[in-house]
Structures are given as C-alpha cells and as structure tokens.
Amino acid sequence: MPPSDASAPLQSSFPSDQRSGRRAFLKYAGGIAAGIAPLAAAHAQSTAGSAKVDFPPDHAQSEASEKMPDPGLPPAERIGYAVVGLGRLTVGRLLPALAQCKYSRLSALVSGDRAKAQKLARQYGLAEQSIYDYGNFDAIATNPDVQVVYIVLPNSMHAEFTIRAARAGKHVLCEKPMANSVAECQQMIQACQQAQRKLMIAYRSQYEPLARALLKMARDKKLGDLREFISANSQNMGDPAQWRLKKALAGGGPLPDVGIYCINAARFLSGEEPVEVQGGIVNNQADPRFREVEESVQFTLRFPSGFTATCSSGYNSHKSQFLRLQGTLGWAELDPGYAYEGNRLRYGLLENGREVIHEPSIAASDQFMLEIDHMSQCVRQDRLPHTPGEEGLQDQRIIEAIYASAQAGRVIRLDAPGNTRGPEPQQEG
Numbered sequence: 001m002p003p004s005d006a007s008a009p010l011q012s013s014f015p016s017d018q019r020s021g022r023r024a025f026l027k028y029a030g031g032i033a034a035g036i037a038p039l040a041a042a043h044a045q046s047t048a049g050s051a052k053v054d055f056p057p058d059h060a061q062s063e064a065s066e067k068m069p070d071p072g073l074p075p076a077e078r079i080g081y082a083v084v085g086l087g088r089l090t091v092g093r094l095l096p097a098l099a100q101c102k103y104s105r106l107s108a109l110v111s112g113d114r115a116k117a118q119k120l121a122r123q124y125g126l127a128e129q130s131i132y133d134y135g136n137f138d139a140i141a142t143n144p145d146v147q148v149v150y151i152v153l154p155n156s157m158h159a160e161f162t163i164r165a166a167r168a169g170k171h172v173l174c175e176k177p178m179a180n181s182v183a184e185c186q187q188m189i190q191a192c193q194q195a196q197r198k199l200m201i202a203y204r205s206q207y208e209p210l211a212r213a214l215l216k217m218a219r220d221k222k223l224g225d226l227r228e229f230i231s232a233n234s235q236n237m238g239d240p241a242q243w244r245l246k247k248a249l250a251g252g253g254p255l256p257d258v259g260i261y262c263i264n265a266a267r268f269l270s271g272e273e274p275v276e277v278q279g280g281i282v283n284n285q286a287d288p289r290f291r292e293v294e295e296s297v298q299f300t301l302r303f304p305s306g307f308t309a310t311c312s313s314g315y316n317s318h319k320s321q322f323l324r325l326q327g328t329l330g331w332a333e334l335d336p337g338y339a340y341e342g343n344r345l346r347y348g349l350l351e352n353g354r355e356v357i358h359e360p361s362i363a364a365s366d367q368f369m370l371e372i373d374h375m376s377q378c379v380r381q382d383r384l385p386h387t388p389g390e391e392g393l394q395d396q397r398i399i400e401a402i403y404a405s406a407q408a409g410r411v412i413r414l415d416a417p418g419n420t421r422g423p424e425p426q427q428e429g
C-alpha cells in the first residue's frame with residue numbers, strides 16, 4: 001500500500017522484495033503522484049499567470065508560513081530606463097536600486113563622460129550602443145528598449161531634459177526639486193501632457209515604509225488632530241565650486257535642495273495645502289560657499305485647519321534630518337527621517353494614565369527601488385503616478401513664496417492648488 005502522506009520518508013516504505021523492485025517502485029511512485037496531484041493542481045491554479053513559484057506548507061500550523069518573495073517580471077518584460085546624469089545619486093543609489101527592481105531595468109545611460117558611462121555599462125551589463133551623451137540624447141526616440149527617462153542632473157537642467165524626453169516619446173521620472181522656477185515646472189507638465197507621456201517627480205520619502213506608516217497613523221487619527229509639524233533638514237557643505245552652491249544651476253541654496261523635504265512632508269502627512277508662508281534667510285557672503293546662495297532658511301507654513309509647519313534648512317550645520325508631528329493625543333517623530341537608510345520612527349501617547357513611547361519595527365525596503373517600481377507600474381497599468389508633476393509644481397510655488405516672504409519681510413498668501421497627487425502607491429515590492 002503506498003503511503004498517502006506524500007512527505008513520508010521514501011526509505012521506510014520502499015518495498016523490501018528486490019526481485020519485484022521495479023514494478024513495486026512504479027506502483028509506489030504512481031501512488032505518490034496520485035496523492036500530491038490535488039495539491040499540485042490547487043497550487044498551479046493559485047499561481048497561474050504569475051512567474052511566482054510557490055510551495056505547499058511543510059510546517060505545522062503553529063509555525064508562521066514562509067512566504068516566497070514576488071520575483072516581479074522576467075527581466076526582458078520590465079520597463080526600461082535611461083538614466084541621465086551619472087553623478088553621486090545615480091552611481092551610489094539609483095543604479096543599485098534598478099538592479100534590485102521587480103518591474104524596472106536599466107536600459108541606457110546618458111552622460112557627458114563616455115569613459116565613466118562605459119565603466120558603468122560594463123558593470124550593469126549594457127551594450128556600447130546603449131550609451132548616449134547630452135548632444136545625441138534625442139536619438140533615444142528610436143530606442144524601443146527605453147520607456148522611461150530618469151533625470152538626475154543639476155536642477156537647472158531638469159526642464160530641458162524633461163521636455164526633450166517627452167518629445168522623444170518617453171515617460172519621465174525627474175529628480176527633486178522639479179526645476180528652478182514655477183514657469184519651468186509648468187512647461188514640463190505641458191510638454192508631457194502634449195506628448196501624452198507620464199511625468200513623476202522622485203519624492204522618495206512618499207514611498208518609504210516608515211513615512212508611510214507615519215502617514216497611516218496620522219490618517220487613522222492615532223495622534224488625535226494634527227496641530228504642529230517641526231522639522232529640520234541640514235548638512236554642512238564643502239567645495240565652494242560645486243554646482244549646489246551656484247545659483248544658476250541649483251536655483252537656490254539649502255531650501256530647494258534639502259528644505260524641500262520638510263515642505264513636502266508637511267503637505268503629504270497633513271493632507272493639507274498651506275495658505276500662508278513666512279520665511280527668513282541667513283546670508284553669509286563672507287564665506288566663499290555662500291556668495292551665491294543662502295546659508296540657511298527658516299520658514300513657517302500655515303494650513304487651513306490651523307495646523308502649522310515650522311522648519312529649518314541649512315548648508316552650514318552638521319547633518320540633521322528630523323521631523324516631528326504633534327497632535328492633540330500624541331506625538332510621532334522620524335529621526336532621522338529623510339535619510340537614505342536607517343530612518344527611525346517613535347511615537348508617544350498617554351496609555352492607562354502613563355506616557356508610553358513606542359518604537360515600532362518596520363521592515364526596511366529600498367525607497368529608491370519602491371519609487372522606481374511605482375513609476376513602472378504606472379506605465380504598465382496606465383495609472384497616474386502618486387507624485388506627478390503637479391506635486392513638484394506645488395513645492396516650487398511654496399519655495400518661491402518663502403524666498404519672496406524673506407525678501408519682503410512679510411507673510412505671503414497662497415491660493416489652494418488643485419489635486420497634486422495621484423492614487424496611493426500600491427505595494428510595488
């Protein structure tokens with residue numbers, strides 16, 4: 001009698017009569033096959049249409065089930081990206097993230113430095129023909145391997161390359177800040193609309209698991225009604241010759257570069273848009289780093305519900321990247337909150353008459369990978385990105401209002417924008 005339990009050890013039930021060994025084995029094997037057939041059929045049905053390979057449970061019900069990771073699409077079916085600008089962010093974060101993505105793959109490099117591009121092409125398995133420079137970039141139009149152009153250039157170049165990419169028929173993922181002026185942001189949106197291509201701004205924090213957990217707490221009213229947001233994003237800059245310290249290339253100093261994270265977080269965590277802006281600037285032209293851009297900016301945003309954001313962003317203090325939300329029932333903070341990795345969430349509430357501080361453990365996931373795969377899923381499923389051009393435009397309007405307020409020494413009022421965000425990102429990973 002063959003065992004009905006397909007997982008029973010083979011040796012213990014194998015027939016002992018060696019002369020009839022072959023016939024007995026065939027009979028035994030047939031029995032096993034009959035026993036596992038229903039399981040296999042059920043399993044095949046549950047994974048039909050997906051590349052995911054799964055296994056029936058092999059542990060008792062007392063054990064947590066082992067989930068097989070979603071492998072995503074086979075590489076050839078993933079959305080192809082041309083990355084424009086091979087600087088620190090691209091080399092250090094984006095190319096490694098693209099290599100981990102489930103719906104996206106690197107398909108071209110665009111650089112003014114051919115030797116660097118060749119080195120990276122070798123590393124990431126790209127052919128020589130997949131390397132472009134800023135001059136021949138428009139030829140990307142005839143490359144069917146490229147569906148999205150990811151722009152990672154100095155801020156002043158974002159508008160030009162977004163418009164050229166859209167005219168080449170490609171979707172665009174563009175680094176923050178979207179551009180150096182409201183007018184440029186509007187041109188970028190218009191160019192993508194005209195070409196019927198998607199435009200997403202790479203606000204990685206809106207895809208980061210801890211920030212999303214904090215957003216859920218705020219929406220679930222775990223902190224009560226939100227009243228205040230307090231945040232800083234600062235770093236101490238070196239080489240005075242770098243593009244971040246040149247106004248024409250950077251558009252400003254710490255405000256558009258790192259202060260933008262505070263503006264964006266106050267907006268997406270509260271779900272409101274500011275109606276009043278007040279800004280102050282510290283200029284320090286004696287320091288060669290700050291001849292063209294401010295040293296630091298302090299600003300307050302007022303929202304319709306009475307919620308306020310009080311923020312600081314500087315280029316002359318040690319790296320500090322925190323945000324804190326205060327509500328009527330509790331507080332929550334991310335410190336660091338804007339880092340590439342190692343962000344930390346804590347929150348405090350009164351529980352049974354005692355102040356209790358929680359530090360939930362939430363599995364880390366590469367925020368660049370999540371953001372890029374979100375764009376790919378939007379392209380595949382023809383969805384509006386969660387952080388489209390309108391999201392970048394609204395931050396740029398606020399940045400300009402903060403500078404105008406600092407210059408005029410008064411509060412600047414802002415009109416409410418229309419919708420600036422697309423549907424919530426799904427679990428892309």
Ligand code: NAD
Nearest residue numbers: 085086087088089090152153154155175176177202204243
């Ligand atoms: P980087 O200086 O390291 O790289 C910039 C790249 O642009 C270099 O490869 C450089 O050769 C090229 N380039 C082309 N024309 C140039 C010019 N005229 N002057 C200077 N460089 C020129 O900068 P980065 O840190 O990689 O930043 C690139 C973009 O990415 C910026 O818009 C920045 O705001 C954004 N960024 C975003 C994040 C994030 O976390 N989302 C982090 C860093 C940078």
